[in-house]
Amino acid sequence: MYLLFVASLNENMKLARKIKKSLETMDVQSEIINLVELDITLYDSTKEVNEGIPSKILELSSTMKKATGYIVIAPEYNYSMPPSLTNVIAWLSRSGEDFRELFALKYIQLATHSGSGGNDVCNAMRSQFSKLGAIVAPREILTTYEKEIEEGSLHRILSQFVSVSQKLL
Secondary structure, eight states, rough: OOEEOOOSSSSSHHHHHHHHHHHHHTTOEEEEEHHHHHHOOOHHHHHHHOOOOOHHHHHHHHHHHOEEOOOOOOHHHHHHHHHHHHHHHHHHHSTTTTGGGTTTOOOOOOOEEEESSSSHHHHHHHHHHHHOOEOSSSSSSSESSSSOOHHHHHHHHHHHHHHHHHHHH
């Protein structure tokens, strides 16, 4: 099972559905998790002490432990990652004895629909996920308003991602 984390509601959600559909043609199971719709409160250590880890984060952490790999689909926010993604990672980092198990040696495919090309958000995500111990695929899935993803290219990228991640098991 692959988890598709989407950090926006619009064009990146459309891209996530396209990716999910492409995975289905390969008989690969996946689940879309929209980080915006999780509606997780902004991380703050005082909130953590007073209210604990949100139940949605604990559920997400449990789901992530069982996943083969992740596809992270996020727009570019001011040349970096969107707040919804950063916030969920912050909460996840507090969610257990060893949160790195959620990322260590997990294979991650990066994707974006971005108005400015998406290279900066992909670089920011690559840096963060690599430092968390993940193995980030070398190719990204990049789309803009002017440039849709070609179906053949999408299929090749996802086939390579699935093939490599299966070997890591």
